[in-house]
Each structure stands twice: as structure tokens, then as C-alpha cells.
Amino acid sequence: MDEILRLINIRKWFPVQKSFLERLLAKEKLFVKAVDGVSLTVWRGETLALVGESGCGKTTLGRLIVRLIDPTSGRIIFNGMDITDLRGEELRRLRRKMQIIFQDPYASLNPRMPIGEQVAHPLKIHGLAQGSELRDIVMKTLEQVGLTPPEKFYNVYPRALSGGQRQRVAIARAIVLKPELVVADEPVSMIDVSLRASILDLMLMLKQEFNLTYIFITHDLAVARYIADRIAVMYLGKIVEHGPSELVFENPLHPYTKALLTSIPVPRPLKEPKRVELKGEVPNPINPPLGCRFHPRCPIAGEICRREEPELREAENDHYVACFYVT
Amino acid sequence: MEEILKMRNLKAYYFTREGVIRAVDNVSLSISRGELLGLVGESGSGKSSLGLSIVRLIPPPGRIVDGEIIFRKMDLLKLPEKELRNIRGKHIGMIFQDPLTSLDPLRKIGDQLIETIIVHTRVNKEEAKEIALRALERVGIAPDRFDDYPHQLSGGMRQRVMIAMATMLNPDLLIADEPTTALDVIVQSRIMDLLSDLKRSMKMAILLITHDLALVIERSDRVAVMYAGELCEVGSSEKVSQEPLHPYTQLLLESIPNVEKPRTKLIYIPGSPPDMMNPPAGCRFWPRCPKVMNMCKSIPPRPLELDGRMVRCHLYNGGLESGG
Numbered sequence: 279m280d281e282i283l284r285l286i287n288i289r290k291w292f293p294v295q296k297s298f299l300e301r302l303l304a305k306e307k308l309f310v311k312a313v314d315g316v317s318l319t320v321w322r323g324e325t326l327a328l329v330g331e332s333g334c335g336k337t338t339l340g341r342l343i344v345r346l347i348d349p350t351s352g353r354i355i356f357n358g359m360d361i362t363d364l365r366g367e368e369l370r371r372l373r374r375k376m377q378i379i380f381q382d383p384y385a386s387l388n389p390r391m392p393i394g395e396q397v398a399h400p401l402k403i404h405g406l407a408q409g410s411e412l413r414d415i416v417m418k419t420l421e422q423v424g425l426t427p428p429e430k431f432y433n434v435y436p437r438a439l440s441g442g443q444r445q446r447v448a449i450a451r452a453i454v455l456k457p458e459l460v461v462a463d464e465p466v467s468m469i470d471v472s473l474r475a476s477i478l479d480l481m482l483m484l485k486q487e488f489n490l491t492y493i494f495i496t497h498d499l500a501v502a503r504y505i506a507d508r509i510a511v512m513y514l515g516k517i518v519e520h521g522p523s524e525l526v527f528e529n530p531l532h533p534y535t536k537a538l539l540t541s542i543p544v545p546r547p548l549k550e551p552k553r554v555e556l557k558g559e560v561p562n563p564i565n566p567p568l569g570c571r572f573h574p575r576c577p578i579a580g581e582i583c584r585r586e587e588p589e590l591r592e593a594e595n596d597h598y599v600a601c602f603y604v605t
Numbered sequence: 606m607e608e609i610l611k612m613r614n615l616k617a618y619y620f621t622r623e624g625v626i627r628a629v630d631n632v633s634l635s636i637s638r639g640e641l642l643g644l645v646g647e648s649g650s651g652k653s654s655l656g657l658s659i660v661r662l663i664p665p666p667g668r669i670v671d672g673e674i675i676f677r678k679m680d681l682l683k684l685p686e687k688e689l690r691n692i693r694g695k696h697i698g699m700i701f702q703d704p705l706t707s708l709d710p711l712r713k714i715g716d717q718l719i720e721t722i723i724v725h726t727r728v729n730k731e732e733a734k735e736i737a738l739r740a741l742e743r744v745g746i747a748p749d750r751f752d753d754y755p756h757q758l759s760g761g762m763r764q765r766v767m768i769a770m771a772t773m774l775n776p777d778l779l780i781a782d783e784p785t786t787a788l789d790v791i792v793q794s795r796i797m798d799l800l801s802d803l804k805r806s807m808k809m810a811i812l813l814i815t816h817d818l819a820l821v822i823e824r825s826d827r828v829a830v831m832y833a834g835e836l837c838e839v840g841s842s843e844k845v846s847q848e849p850l851h852p853y854t855q856l857l858l859e860s861i862p863n864v865e866k867p868r869t870k871l872i873y874i875p876g877s878p879p880d881m882m883n884p885p886a887g888c889r890f891w892p893r894c895p896k897v898m899n900m901c902k903s904i905p906p907r908p909l910e911l912d913g914r915m916v917r918c919h920l921y922n923g924g925l926e927s928g929g
Contacts, residue, residue, distance in 0.1 A: 331789035440877045470647045470878065471816055475860045475871035497789065500819075504862035504871065524867060541794035542864045543823040545846055556791055559759045 281358075282459060282491050283320040283343065288313055288352035290338050294564060310563050312338040313349075314515035317590075322458075325485065325492040327506035327523075329499055329538075333560055334512040336495045340461045343493060344378045345369060356459070374404055377452035381464035383444035387436040394420070394432030397450045404455065415454065422487070423450040424480055442473035446480065453484055463495045478505055499542055503527055511535050514563055514571045517590060521597030531599040533576050570602070578603050606637035609777050609810045610659070615672035617651075617658045624882040628654040628667065630834035633908070636778065639808040641801070643821030643842070646831035647878055655831070656782050656814045660693050661686075677777065695725040698771030700764070702783040707767060708755040714766050715751035718773065725774055740773030741766070744799055761792035765799070772803055779803070782814040797824050818857055822846045830854050833879050833889040840914030850916040852894050888919065896920060 291309035313335040320326050328336040341347045343354065345361065354362045356376070364372055380386040388396055397416045401407045407415055420428035423446040436444055445465060452460055462481065466474040482505065485492060496502050502509055503523060510520035511532065519532040530536045537554040556575045561567055567574050573583040580603065588600040617629035628651040636642045646652040657663045659674055661681065674681040677696065681689065693699070701707055709717055718737035722728060728736065738748055744765040755763055764784060771779060781800065785793035801824065803809050815821055821828055822842050829839045830851065838851040849855045859872035876893040879885055885892055891901040901919055908917045911924070 331791070442877065471818065472647055472857060472860055472874040473877070475862070475873040478862075479871065479873070498862075499790075500862040500864040503864050503867065527864070527867075537791055539864065541790040543794075543817065543819040544863060544865055545819040545822045545858060545861060553794065559761055559792065560789075 280322040281319055282322040282356070283493075284355040285316055285318045285339075285343070286353040286355065288316045288339070288342060288354065289350045290335075290342055290347065291350045308564055311515050311566060312563060313342065314563075314566070316352075316512075316515075316517055318510060318517060318520070320459075320491060320493065322491055323485075323489060324507045325494055325505055326508045326510060327494045327496060327502035328510050328512060329496055329502050330512035331497060331538075331560060333514075333563065335515040335563075336497075336512050337463055339512070340378065340463050340493060340495045343459075344376050344461050345372065346378070370404075374455045375457050376459040376461070377455065377457040379445075379448050379452050379460065379462040379465050382468055383441055383448050384436075384468075386448050387444055389436055392433045392435055393425075393439070393447045394428075396436075396447060397454055400451060400455050406455070419450045419454045422453070422484065423447075424476075425450070440473075441469050442477060445469055445477055449477075449480065449484070453488060453490070456488060457490070459491045459493070461493045461495070464497070465494075466501060467496070467498065474501070481505065499527075499538060511538070514560065514566050516571065516600070517598075518572065518601070519597075519599045520590070521594075525594065525597045529594075529597075531593055531597065531604045532572075532601050533578055533603075534572050570600075606639060608635045609638050609676065610812075611635040611675040612659070613673045613675070615655070615658060615674065616670040617654050617663050617667060618670050619654075619667040621666055621882075626881045627834045627884070628881065629658055632672075632831075632834075632836055634829055634836060634839065636810045636812055638777070638810055639804060640827065641804050641811045641813060641825045643825030643828045644812060644814045644831060645816065645818050645821045645828060647816060649878055649881065650831045651834040651881075652814050652816075652831045653782055656699075656780050656812065659780060659812075660697055660699065661689060662693075691725065694721060694771075694776075695774045696776050696778070698774075698776040698779045700767045700771045700779070700781045700784045702786050708763065710755050713752050713754055714758070718766075718770055721770055722773065736773055737769075740769040743772075743803075744769045761788055761796070764788060764792075764796055768796070768799060768803075772807075772809070775807055775809075777810060779809055779811045780814070781811060783816070784813070785820070786815065786817075793820075800824075819861055819863075830857070833881060833884055835889060835917060836908070836915065837890065837917045838915065840916075844912075844914060850911070850914065850921065851890075851918050852896050852920075853890050856895070888917075 290313040291311050294308040294310060316339060328339060330336050342349050353360055361372055394416050397419055398412055401412055401415060417428040420431055425431040425446055466477050469477055484490060494505055506523050509523050509526040510517050513534050519535050530539050537556045540553045558575050569585050570583040570588050573579040582602050588602050590598045590600045593599045593604055612632060612634050615629055615632045619626040619628055632655060644652050654663055658669055663669060669682060715737060719733045722733040722736050746762060746765055785796050800811055804811050813825060825842050828842050828845045830837050832853050838845060838854045845854060849858055856872055856874045860874060862871060874893050879889055887903045888901045888906050891897045898919060906917045906919045908915050909921050911921060
């Protein structure tokens, strides 16, 4: 398999804003440890879903990957090249190869620009096309994302479009540069239920057509199962389990993954629900618990979990878990 | 089971400058004691307007135009505002999606609970505090949280405080509009367990309003599906999920990914929900319906009672066998 992206022990700590007086009095600086030591390899042509609850760091990790924010430490390797410290022109050239789609199609589009121009914009910035050639590429891209006939949509402003159509524009803008990697951050969570499936299928189709690699960030495990080849489960800034989709869903190993999976409502259940109950709620990421960060809520935690932090290790073929009690 | 609430031909419209939005159009629905009824629909279907109409809290330019809402043998639409205010919060509890906007950020949660109790009952402050503490205990909030401000609680805890507030006076009916949408799945599942307990132990009737069909089917006794201001199907959760009658329900069920199944083909509903200012003539779903017939485009289907269920679709004019 061909590696497209490798993260090596990535951390992102956001400093906690304090008042002047607090800064004078307190010696110790506080940080929100949004991403706290993630190592992961993404293979070319796959869809990797990053799943977890709000605050687990999945969105921060997505933004780190496309270099919208800088990591506190760690390395990001893209196509064999270390891109962690790229700046200016080099970073701009990198953006042609990796794009991001955001959750809110009402906020991510420019309300004062016709959608044809918005899709043309990236091509202009990178000086890739102009004139009638530019227009042809935009038309073709609009068609590819299902905004047909494209002539009808080219001069339309975002306000005239539904949420689903806006997200198609955002997708068009992301793929028009023919990127290799697309990070999609909750791309369907604000879309009407009846239209979600069509956006997911559009993304699967485009992936085939352009040989894309997706990092798909979602809190919705049913959506993750539908779209992803591989799943990485995050909890409090760390990956607690990852592996091929089928293995993670059919044989979840980490107690947190088990709790997540058994909490999801299933419309027509195949098996009797056996819920794994958790104590409490996700702790504050400023001071994550010592040892395994999941231990205060874990139904099977033992003595060692309070003292030591478990590493990810391969429990079965290509299926990794960070838990002392998984054999 | 005893019917606690019965709506008949309820119409609630918004009179905007651009035109009239028929958010709730001729809805008839009832809820029984100890029943959890799930009202499901997409955004703009009118489900929240329906919930607000029950307690006459529909905001202007919205107005209830017609119909009746019978609750404990009274027509809520004919009641003076003063009497209605006593019913809200005491006999009908309400919880909404975002607990932060429903709690006063500047006051301790305990004080807010006590005030609600004193407004609605004749107890003194000591007794009110006891009721409030018991209500918090029931939703799993420790007594030492009594003097906390809302911002000191997590999202899940705030929603539990809201549930405590809405249920502490033992209402007959609880209206819960997207109570778990802002929460993560593990917390959602715990909140839903709590609602199920209240339903069983206090024989409370619960109207759960949500866009999440999977949640509704897993947790409710009965399901009502709303589309473009109308109910298109009502029936037991089991029947609606196993054998949906209305083409919209059928498609909706096939369009949600199932976490138990790998990539099974999802079906999606073509087009978008209609412009509520100008809904299509005939059946409101026909432009998106795969089973559309000629009559659907001009004649609005009437609600049909079949096998203990309601469906609004011309496919079933000749009974169950002719449909599907």
C-alpha cells in the first residue's frame, strides 16, 4: 500500500486565556490539550473516518493536517515530504494537493459571490486556467457535483440554494484543483436527513473518479460505517482504537468504542441492544486524567490504568487498540 | 389507555409579509397516559410549531387558526391566558433543544427550580427546596450542585436540570423538542433512559419531537411522521419501522445509514422539501414520490385509518392490500 500521509506524535495545545491579574499571580501556564500525541498513517485511495464526541480533538486534528493551524509538536509527512514547517509559497502550492470541506455550508461560502466564481476562485489563485478554459473547467466541475444544468447555477448566489446544494458547491470548490487528499469535517451533519445519503454517495463517486483520499471527520458512527474503509476513534485528544471499518464495528475492542457503538439508536436492530454504560462525562481537556485518560469512566479499569498510559498496539490483523485489558 | 391530549384539525399558520406559511395544517393526533409518542420530521416540516401550538406559545407572526386541543377535558384554545399559564409548567412540562437559552445564566439552578415550584403551587420555600432536591436526585444530579450556576454544569447535566424542572411538578404531559440534539450519543442514550423511566414510573405522556428517525423508532411507543405541515403516517413504532406505509416513511427509513450494517445501498429522496409558502397541489409529497399517480398531483389525500394506523396516501384508498 502507498502511504499518502503520516502523522508522527502530533500535539496541539491551545493556551488558556487568562486575565492580567491571573497571569501575575499564577506561575503555571494552562493549556487545552486538544490533540495530545497522535500518530497515524493514511493510505492513498482510502477513506479514513475520524470519529469521537465533541471536544475529542477530531476537528483540530483535521485542521492540523491541512496546515490551517500549526502543531505544538510532532511531524506531518505528506507524500514522503515533511510539511510541518512549510510557509508562504510552498504552503500555497501544498494547498493544491490537499483541500478541506467544512461542516456549515451556510458559513463556508461567500454570500456576495456567484457560485461559478467561487468555484473558479481556487483555479485563479493558483494561476491554473483563465478565460474560456477556466469557465469550461468550472462548468464541468459543477456538473460533476450534480449541479445541473451548470449554466443554470453558474451565476446564482448561495442564498438561492438549499443546504444540500451549497454543500455541493463547497465540494466542487474542493475538487476543482484535483487534490490528492480531502479532509471533510462533518460535511453532512447540517444537511437535511433526506438529502444526506445523496451527498455521501456523491463523495464516494468523486473519490472513485479522481482517485481521492478522504479523511472524514464525524460524530455519527452510522455515517462513518457507510463511507469509511478505516476508522480511528478519538477520546480526549488521543486515538484509542483504529482499524478496518468492518473489524472496528463488528469487533470493537476498546471499552469506549463499545460504549459509543451501543449508545447509537438503531432503527431496525438486528441484535438485542446490550448497552455498555459509562460513568460521568468527558473530563476537561485542560487536565486530562493521569494514566489512561478514559479510566475514570471505564467499566473495566484496574490499578495499572490509573498509573500508566496505554500505547496503541496491534491486537489483531491491522486492528490497533490502546487498552491494557484487551487481550 | 386514557387519552391525555387530543388535537383535532389543528391549524397554525405564520402570516408573513411574503405570504402565509401553513406550518401546521389540519393535524389530528392524540397521546395517552404513559405513552412516548415520537413526532419526526425534517427541518421546516412544522414539528416544532406543532409542539409550541399545544401550549399556545407559537411566536408571531404565527397564529393558531383553527382546531381544538383537548387536555384534561378542557379545550386549551378556549382557555384564558391566565389559566393556561398555570397549566404550562405544572400540568404540561416543556424541554427544548438548547438548555442554555432556557436557564437564567445569572441565577443558581436551585433558586430557579424553587421559584418555578412556588409560582405553581402553594408550598413554602422549605417544602419547595425539598421538591427541587428530589427532582434533581431523580435525574442523577447530586445535591451539592444545587448552588451551581448553569455555566458550571456540562451540557448533559444542564439538560438533566431542564428535565428535572419540567417534571418536578409531575405533569401529565411532557413536550420534549430535540432534547438530545446538542448532546453526544452516550449522554443522549442516558437522557433517553431517564425519559423512559419517567414515562413508566409516573405514567407521564411524552411527546418527543426530533429529526432523528432512528432515535424515535428505538425509543417511542408510537411514531407520527410529519411532512410539509401534515402528518403522513402514524402508527406503532414496530409497525412503522417493519412495514412503513407512506412512501415518504419508506424512503426515510432506507435513507439513513445503519451502524449495524456495512455499506448497504442507501436510497435517497429526490428533490427538496417544498416551499411552504407554495406547497404543491394535491399530495404535498408527490413531486418527490417514486409511486406518484395522476390523481396525486391534484387531489389531496385524506387520512385513512388502517389496521390501527393512519396513513395519508392515495395508494391505500382501496385498503391495505392495494397499497405498497
